[in-house]
Amino acid sequence: MAKLAGALILEAPKAPQRKRKSVVIGYKTARGTMFQGTIEAFLQSPRSAEYAGKVQLIFTSPPFPLNRKKAYGNKQGEEFSTWLADLAPNLKKLLTPTGSIVMEMGNAWEPGRPVMSVLALESLLQFLKKGELQLAQQFICYNPARLPSPAQWVNVDRIRLKDAYTHVWWMAATDRPYADNRQVLTPYSKSMLHLLKTGKYNSGKRPSEHHIGKTSFLTKNKGAIPANVLTITNTGTGDVYQKYCRENGIKPHPARMPVALPEFFIKLLTKGDDLVMDPFAGSNTTGAVAQQLKRKWISVEAKDEYIESSKSRFVMRKVDTNDKQRTVSNSPQSWNGK
Numbered sequence: 001m002a003k004l005a006g007a008l009i010l011e012a013p014k015a016p017q018r019k020r021k022s023v024v025i026g027y028k029t030a031r032g033t034m035f036q037g038t039i040e041a042f043l044q045s046p047r048s049a050e051y052a053g054k055v056q057l058i059f060t061s062p063p064f065p066l067n068r069k070k071a072y073g074n075k076q077g078e079e080f081s082t083w084l085a086d087l088a089p090n091l092k093k094l095l096t097p098t099g100s101i102v103m104e105m106g107n108a109w110e111p112g113r114p115v116m117s118v119l120a121l122e123s124l125l126q127f128l129k130k131g132e133l134q135l136a137q138q139f140i141c142y143n144p145a146r147l148p149s150p151a152q153w154v155n156v157d158r159i160r161l162k163d164a165y166t167h168v169w170w171m172a173a174t175d176r177p178y179a180d181n182r183q184v185l186t187p188y189s190k191s192m193l194h195l196l197k198t199g200k201y202n203s204g205k206r207p208s209e210h211h212i213g214k215t216s217f218l219t220k221n222k223g224a225i226p227a228n229v230l231t232i233t234n235t236g237t238g239d240v241y242q243k244y245c246r247e248n249g250i251k252p253h254p255a256r257m258p259v260a261l262p263e264f265f266i267k268l269l270t271k272g273d274d275l276v277m278d279p280f281a282g283s284n285t286t287g288a289v290a291q292q293l294k295r296k297w298i299s300v301e302a303k304d305e306y307i308e309s310s311k312s313r314f315v316m317r318k319v320d321t322n323d324k325q326r327t328v329s330n331s332p333q334s335w336n337g338k
């Protein structure tokens with residue numbers, strides 16, 4: 001049993017790089033457990049019953065079907081959307097009555113054609129239907145630092161624009177899952193600060209039919225309510241996880257999400273020591289952020305090597321401070337992640 005700063009590692013198996021049929025504990029920290037195995041195996045195991053009705057937020061980025069296969073072997077086409085949707089009913093059983101599922105998914109393009117795949121959208125619809133879930137709200141996660149792609153259509157033929165966002169879908173079993181937007185306020189824009197200072201703006205009826213009262217905009221709250229377009233720059237090469245991988249000769253996870261993304265939704269959709277789960281944990285960004293925000297967490301990951309390197313996130317006291325400084329902003333105002 002090895003003791004690490006911020007983490008207590010109970011088991012640290014050096015297992016082969018294959019998908020297991022059973023689920024075992026990869027490691028534990030004071031607030032969370034990483035399960036080693038597939039989510040299918042987890043959902044069929046007694047562990048699943050143990051957590052039924054207890055998870056406040058399932059936050060994840062599933063292995064999306066790409067034209068070129070990633071290291072972790074993504075499923076393709078309809079096989080993918082059916083596989084994902086089949087998980088929905090059992091994932092839903094894990095939720096508390098006011099719990100949420102938030103899923104991030106990138107865009108894909110038809111192989112060899114300047115045509116977008118609609119698979120992400122089909123996957124969402126199938127997931128909602130099979131899980132009998134509502135779409136509480138749709139978000140866009142915009143990455144201004146994203147390299148131009150698909151390169152052939154954007155850079156060479158110049159017939160498409162840079163593909164620079166991912167979909168983030170917030171789903172729930174009820175119309176009113178727990179949420180508190182006061183936890184994710186952004187700093188006021190310069191123009192709003194000016195308006196608050198001068199007290200001057202045009203009240204009355206707007207062309208949009210909105211009626212703006214004489215004092216509607218004069219109350220200074222703790223910040224502005226963010227829009228559902230999150231601007232998160234993820235250029236990261238200097239975060240602690242990446243550093244650890246470099247120093248130890250480990251190949252970093254190829255599809256890590258920026259820290260600011262789970263941070264935003266954990267703050268918005270959970271409180272106190274609520275339980276957060278990531279069924280496709282990868283480098284365990286979700287678990288590490290949950291731990292830092294003093295939530296409880298469970299994560300499931302199929303590949304042993306990703307589990308092994310994800311431990312580094314708990315060795316350091318602070319999670320990805322560099323990464324967090326680079327991320328931050330929410331259109332139109334800035335989200336400072338505080």
Ligand SMILES: C[S@@+](CC[C@H](N)C(=O)[O-])C[C@H]1O[C@@H](n2cnc3c(N)ncnc32)[C@H](O)[C@@H]1O
Pocket residue numbers: 037038039040060061062063064072253255256257258279280281282283284285286300301302303306
């Ligand atoms: C897009 S990555 C998640 C990355 C993660 N959000 C992060 O920040 O590191 C998807 C992960 O799902 C894992 N995976 C694929 N199939 C799985 C399954 N059936 N059960 C559990 N994990 C699986 C892959 O190994 C991969 O690490």
